[in-house]
Amino acid sequence: MFRRPLDFLNSLPAHGDLVEIRLGPVRAWMACHPQVTHQVLMDPHTFDKGGPLYDRLRALMGDGLVTCRQDTHRRQRRLLQPAFRAARVAEYARLTGVEARALCRTWRPGQRIDVTAAMMALTTRVTSQVLFSGSLDAERSATVRDSLEAVVRGLFVRTVVPFDAPFRLPTPANRRYREALARLHALVAGIVAERGRDGGPRDDLLATLLQAADGTDDDPAPLDEREIQDQLVTLLLTGVETTAMCLASAFALLADHPEAERALHREADAVLTGRRAPGHADLARLGHTRRVVTETLRVSPPGWLFTRVTTRETELAGQRLPRGTTVLYSPYLLHHDPASFPDPHAFRPERWLPERAAGVPGGAMLPFSAGNRKCVGDTLAMAEATVALAAVAAHWRLRHPPHRRPAPPRPAVTLGPRSLEMICEPRRPVPES
Ligand code: HEM
Numbered sequence: 001m002f003r004r005p006l007d008f009l010n011s012l013p014a015h016g017d018l019v020e021i022r023l024g025p026v027r028a029w030m031a032c033h034p035q036v037t038h039q040v041l042m043d044p045h046t047f048d049k050g051g052p053l054y055d056r057l058r059a060l061m062g063d064g065l066v067t068c069r070q071d072t073h074r075r076q077r078r079l080l081q082p083a084f085r086a087a088r089v090a091e092y093a094r095l096t097g098v099e100a101r102a103l104c105r106t107w108r109p110g111q112r113i114d115v116t117a118a119m120m121a122l123t124t125r126v127t128s129q130v131l132f133s134g135s136l137d138a139e140r141s142a143t144v145r146d147s148l149e150a151v152v153r154g155l156f157v158r159t160v161v162p163f164d165a166p167f168r169l170p171t172p173a174n175r176r177y178r179e180a181l182a183r184l185h186a187l188v189a190g191i192v193a194e195r196g197r198d199g200g201p202r203d204d205l206l207a208t209l210l211q212a213a214d215g216t217d218d219d220p221a222p223l224d225e226r227e228i229q230d231q232l233v234t235l236l237l238t239g240v241e242t243t244a245m246c247l248a249s250a251f252a253l254l255a256d257h258p259e260a261e262r263a264l265h266r267e268a269d270a271v272l273t274g275r276r277a278p279g280h281a282d283l284a285r286l287g288h289t290r291r292v293v294t295e296t297l298r299v300s301p302p303g304w305l306f307t308r309v310t311t312r313e314t315e316l317a318g319q320r321l322p323r324g325t326t327v328l329y330s331p332y333l334l335h336h337d338p339a340s341f342p343d344p345h346a347f348r349p350e351r352w353l354p355e356r357a358a359g360v361p362g363g364a365m366l367p368f369s370a371g372n373r374k375c376v377g378d379t380l381a382m383a384e385a386t387v388a389l390a391a392v393a394a395h396w397r398l399r400h401p402p403h404r405r406p407a408p409p410r411p412a413v414t415l416g417p418r419s420l421e422m423i424c425e426p427r428r429p430v431p432e433s
Helices: 005-015 034-041 051-061 070-084 086-106 115-132 138-160 172-198 205-213 225-255 258-271 280-285 287-299 331-335 378-395
Strands: 018-023 026-031 047-049 112-114 306-310 314-316 319-321 326-329 396-399 421-426
Touching (some): 005 018, 005 331, 026 034, 051 138, 051 225, 051 306, 051 326, 070 205, 070 225, 086 115, 086 280, 112 115, 115 138, 115 225, 115 378, 138 225, 172 205, 172 225, 205 225, 225 378, 258 280, 258 378, 280 287, 280 378, 287 378, 326 331, 378 396
Parallel strands (some): 026 326
Antiparallel strands (some): 047 306, 112 421, 314 319, 396 421
C-alpha cells in the first residue's frame, strides 16, 4: 500500500467485493464494488467520517466541513453552500479565464515550464478569490503553494503509517511538515485579523463566515475564531491542490494522445475566436474540453482514497463489521474496474459522449464522491478546469521534453504529477477535419 498503492488497489477486486487489508496493526475493509461503495456513501450515519485519513486530517484542519462528523455536518454545509451557488461559480469561471490567459502570456515559445507549479499558482489565485476576494498577494500565494506541497506529501505517509512515534522525531521531513502547517495557519489567521480591521463589505466566503460568527436567525450558534480558521484552511487544502492536479494530469495525458489534443485545439479555436479569454457562457460549447476533464478525473482522480469509520455494528457485503471498523473506498479502484470501463487504463474522452456515458454503471464514476458528503466544490472545479484547459489550448500546445517521460504519479493525499516539466509550443489554428 505504501510503496505501490495504485497497483495494490487494482489487485484487490480479484479477492471480492469487500476485502480486508491491514494498515500496520489496524484491520480495515476496502469496498471494491460500486454497489458496496454506494451503500457506504449513502449511509453516512453508520459510515461516518473517521479512520486513519480523517483522524490525521482533523489534526490539520480541525473540524471543518471536510472532516466534521455527521452530527455537525448539516449546519456546516448550509453555512458554506451559498459560496458555491451558480451565480458565484459563473463569476469564478470568468476569473479563471482571465487568470489563465494572463498566465499563458507569460510563457515563451520553447520555454520549459513546471506545469504542476503553474496550475497550483492558478488555482491558488482562484480559490483565494472564492475565500477572501483576492487578499493573497504574490508572496502569500507562494507561501500557500509551497506549504500545501509539503503538507499533502506528509499527510499520505501519516495516513498509511498508523503509528505516531515516527512523526514525533525531529527529522527534516517532520520539521518541514510541521513548519508548513504552522505557516498555513498563520497566513489564514493574518487574513482574518486584517479583515477585522479593514471591515469593508465583501462578497466572499470569509464574509459569510464572519457573519455567522455573530450568529444568524437560522443558526444562532455563533462560530468562534478557531472554527473560521479551520473552515478556511479546509477549503484552501481541498480547493487548490485537487483542481491543479486534475489540470496537470490532463496536460500530461493530452501530450500522449494527439487525437484528443487536436480535437481540444479545434474546439478552442472555434469557440474562443480571437483567442479571447473563456468564461462561464462558453462552457456549453466546450463539450470535448469537458470530456477531457472528466476522463482525466476517471483515469487519475485527485481524490483517490478515503476512509470512513462505522459508528455501530453493521453488515456490509455479507460481512459483519463491529463498531469502530475502518472502511476505505477508492475512486481510483472503481474507475479502473474493467467491468465498468472497458480497457480502463486507456484515456478516451469519447467515453463521456452522452450516448456512451449513459452506459456507465451507476456509482462506478465517483471523482467527487456521492451522498451528502459529496464535494461541495464539484461544479466550481469542473468549470475551473474546463475554462483553464480551453484558455491554454487556445494559445499553446504543451509537450513532454524529448526522451523524457514524466515519472508515474506518486500518490500523496491527492493523486497527480507532483512536478511536471513540459515545453511550450505556440499553436497554429487546426484546420477543420
Ligand atoms: C477536481 C477537483 C476536486 C476533486 C476531485 C474533489 C474531490 C472531492 C471528494 C472525492 C470529496 C469527498 C471526500 C470523501 O468522501 O471523504 C470532496 C469533498 C469536499 N470537497 Fe472537493 N474536490 C475537488 C475540488 C474542490 C474544490 C474546488 C473545493 C472548494 C473550494 C472543494 C471542497 C470540498 C469540501 C468542502 C468537501 C467536503 C464536503 C462535505 O463533506 O460536505 N473540493 N471533494
